[in-house]
Amino acid sequence: MPELRRDPVSGRWVIIATERGKRPSDYPSPPPRKMDSKFCPFCPGNEAATPPEVWSLRAPGTGPNEPGWTVRAIPNKYPALRIEGELNREGVGIYDKMNGIGAHEVVIETPHHHENLVDLSTSRIADVMAVCQERVNDLIKDDRFRYVMLFKNQGESAGASLEHSHTQLIATPVVPKRVLEEMEGAKRYYADKERCIFCDILRQERSDGERIVDQSESFIAYAPFASRFPFEVWIVPRPHQPVFRSMGEAHRLEFAEILRRTLLRIKFTLNNPDYNYMFHSAPFGHETTSEYHWHLEIIPKLTRVAGFEWGTGFYINPTSPEEAAECLRNARLDEGTTETPVPAGAAEGIH
Amino acid sequence: MPELRRDPVSGRWVIIATERGKRPSDYPSPPPRKMDSKFCPFCPGNEAATPPEVWSLRAPGTGPNEPGWTVRAIPNKYPALRIEGELNREGVGIYDKMNGIGAHEVVIETPHHHENLVDLSTSRIADVMAVCQERVNDLIKDDRFRYVMLFKNQGESAGASLEHSHTQLIATPVVPKRVLEEMEGAKRYYADKERCIFCDILRQERSDGERIVDQSESFIAYAPFASRFPFEVWIVPRPHQPVFRSMGEAHRLEFAEILRRTLLRIKFTLNNPDYNYMFHSAPFGHETTSEYHWHLEIIPKLTRVAGFEWGTGFYINPTSPEEAAECLRNARLDEGTTETPVPAGAAEGIH
Numbered sequence: 001m002p003e004l005r006r007d008p009v010s011g012r013w014v015i016i017a018t019e020r021g022k023r024p025s026d027y028p029s030p031p032p033r034k035m036d037s038k039f040c041p042f043c044p045g046n047e048a049a050t051p052p053e054v055w056s057l058r059a060p061g062t063g064p065n066e067p068g069w070t071v072r073a074i075p076n077k078y079p080a081l082r083i084e085g086e087l088n089r090e091g092v093g094i095y096d097k098m099n100g101i102g103a104h105e106v107v108i109e110t111p112h113h114h115e116n117l118v119d120l121s122t123s124r125i126a127d128v129m130a131v132c133q134e135r136v137n138d139l140i141k142d143d144r145f146r147y148v149m150l151f152k153n154q155g156e157s158a159g160a161s162l163e164h165s166h167t168q169l170i171a172t173p174v175v176p177k178r179v180l181e182e183m184e185g186a187k188r189y190y191a192d193k194e195r196c197i198f199c200d201i202l203r204q205e206r207s208d209g210e211r212i213v214d215q216s217e218s219f220i221a222y223a224p225f226a227s228r229f230p231f232e233v234w235i236v237p238r239p240h241q242p243v244f245r246s247m248g249e250a251h252r253l254e255f256a257e258i259l260r261r262t263l264l265r266i267k268f269t270l271n272n273p274d275y276n277y278m279f280h281s282a283p284f285g286h287e288t289t290s291e292y293h294w295h296l297e298i299i300p301k302l303t304r305v306a307g308f309e310w311g312t313g314f315y316i317n318p319t320s321p322e323e324a325a326e327c328l329r330n331a332r333l334d335e336g337t338t339e340t341p342v343p344a345g346a347a348e349g350i351h
Numbered sequence: 352m353p354e355l356r357r358d359p360v361s362g363r364w365v366i367i368a369t370e371r372g373k374r375p376s377d378y379p380s381p382p383p384r385k386m387d388s389k390f391c392p393f394c395p396g397n398e399a400a401t402p403p404e405v406w407s408l409r410a411p412g413t414g415p416n417e418p419g420w421t422v423r424a425i426p427n428k429y430p431a432l433r434i435e436g437e438l439n440r441e442g443v444g445i446y447d448k449m450n451g452i453g454a455h456e457v458v459i460e461t462p463h464h465h466e467n468l469v470d471l472s473t474s475r476i477a478d479v480m481a482v483c484q485e486r487v488n489d490l491i492k493d494d495r496f497r498y499v500m501l502f503k504n505q506g507e508s509a510g511a512s513l514e515h516s517h518t519q520l521i522a523t524p525v526v527p528k529r530v531l532e533e534m535e536g537a538k539r540y541y542a543d544k545e546r547c548i549f550c551d552i553l554r555q556e557r558s559d560g561e562r563i564v565d566q567s568e569s570f571i572a573y574a575p576f577a578s579r580f581p582f583e584v585w586i587v588p589r590p591h592q593p594v595f596r597s598m599g600e601a602h603r604l605e606f607a608e609i610l611r612r613t614l615l616r617i618k619f620t621l622n623n624p625d626y627n628y629m630f631h632s633a634p635f636g637h638e639t640t641s642e643y644h645w646h647l648e649i650i651p652k653l654t655r656v657a658g659f660e661w662g663t664g665f666y667i668n669p670t671s672p673e674e675a676a677e678c679l680r681n682a683r684l685d686e687g688t689t690e691t692p693v694p695a696g697a698a699e700g701i702h
């Protein structure tokens with residue numbers, strides 16, 4: 001059973017997940033450069049190689065754990081946190097710990113092994129997002145959980161261990177430190193001004209203009225003023241919305257479109273880099289807060305985090321966000337996508 | 352001129368260092384796997400390729416910026432922060448910024464290109480540490496600075512851009528967020544108990560025993576209870592000492608010995624992995640605090656930080672610290688070092 005542990009000085013929680021790696025010899029040195037793509041458990045036909053699916057969008061007439069799906073959500077076979085059991089909080093002398101209760105799921109974004117999220121049409125990206133929302137909305141019913149982090153590791157240098165394109169969800173029994181910090185910062189601002197800090201940031205970004213990457217009626221993609229990483233881009237809804245999971249269909253399609261365009265800009269500008277994205281959304285119980293505003297953070301993997309960053313939490317970013325935004329804004333998007341046709345009607349049936 | 356910028360939500364500061372990288376095409380994709388070792392600016396004979404040295408340990412009769420040194424401190428040729436100018440703090444609408452005043456120096460640990468810190472004798476490691484202390488003690492005289500982070504990136508995957516073994520110092524005009532958080536956590540504990548939290552941790556670690564990696568009369572090396580990374584090791588002085596830079600000669604030799612042994616344990620246990628180390632020491636003005644206790648954090652590069660960690664500040668560590676400590680404790684250290692002889696008398700003269 002994995003464990004959650006808290007650093008008594010910084011308050012930082014970590015997961016001690018002993019089932020995932022273990023012995024020194026399990027750590028290749030240097031790490032392998034190519035992911036094994038001989039057998040892919042995420043490809044259609046190999047459904048039995050994964051835990052049974054918890055949700056899918058699939059063609060009418062096909063059943064669970066059969067081919068015919070376009071988006072498929074499954075529990076992670078090697079979860080960082082386990083769904084079974086009761087949550088126990090306990091002290092060990094000066095230290096605090098909890099057992100590692102949580103959930104760890106994977107949303108397989110496409111049936112095609114070599115297709116990435118950026119290659120999908122807007123409506124298929126919207127389908128992926130709909131499945132992500134569905135899973136978060138299901139997991140919040142479990143009152144042992146305080147937060148669900150929805151994130152993507154695209155490519156090996158971004159931490160992906162399987163090549164087939166997927167997004168992950170991890171539900172945690174505590175609100176993570178970084179989310180708490182953001183909430184606290186946003187609360188302090190609101191207490192002072194009675195305005196959402198993200199709404200104010202969007203107003204300033206639209207007025208300054210120089211960090212804007214893309215925008216649509218309800219969304220802005222911009223390079224944040226204090227970008228930690230080169231070409232970091234955040235996508236934020238213009239209307240005040242605390243949580244991602246409540247977004248309706250019209251907004252979802254619009255979000256899918258600006259996400260697709262932003263990923264294409266990054267792909268063309270930076271020669272298809274690996275990247276991570278992370279959804280930041282208000283914790284459970286804060287669905288209607290005026291203080292917090294959901295957003296997506298995208299960080300291309302271009303630099304390495306080194307000792308200075310680890311020691312200080314201070315990041316060295318070699319490209320200004322203004323310059324990054326200019327490059328991304330000017331990217332030509334007319335090179336087209338490389339989408340593979342989907343089975344007819346596949347997106348219609350919901351299992 | 353680089354800039355410091357603060358994220359208005361989390362309070363996190365970043366350095367926007369536009370002189371260091373810049374255009375999309377400056378980011379190789381994928382990153383180069385081998386560091387260029389054709390011309391090394393850190394090798395003896397190439398002293399003119401670096402900015403003039405600010406300190407060195409060298410053989411009697413040799414002059415600054417000539418061969419004959421064993422440890423050499425120089426300003427970084429491509430600094431993240433600049434030493435020249437006055438510190439200006441300014442608001443930009445909702446944002447805060449400062450100009451990028453600071454210092455960025457390199458301590459070259461050995462004249463031999465292929466020798467690493469772990470290969471040096473205890474007394475030579477102590478010399479490296481003495482030069483680091485010397486540089487910190489010099490930089491604190493500059494009242495624009497609030498902190499000096501002393502760290503090492505060993506190997507390319509740990510962020511090193513030059514192969515020749517070196518440690519770095521970055522002086523910052525603000526106390527970094529992660530240091531503040533540690534200070535605040537330690538202060539809260541002290542306010543409650545009137546005891547240093549690190550002293551209490553050491554007491555518990557010595558009593559538990561299972562996370563101890565090595566110890567000597569005045570130092571303990573252990574795998575922290577809430578290790579973020581597999582085989583993370585901290586070295587902490589047993590007597591209460593707030594700052595690294597004040598350590599005297601006897602303690603320095605003892606510290607060098609436990610550092611050497613710990614690095615050897617990591618090298619033999621994990622097949623010579625890349626690693627980072629970071630010194631955590633009380634900020635300027637807190638040299639005699641009862642609340643904070645300096646220590647060295649060593650993190651071997653074995654896993655990749657991915658979307659979940661970036662989004663939450665929550666780390667997934669696949670090896671328990673108890674198991675890591677056991678492996679490291681049991682490492683055989685009798686395989687000997689591969690030290691290259693130093694020029695006779697080289698360590699005696701101080702320039």
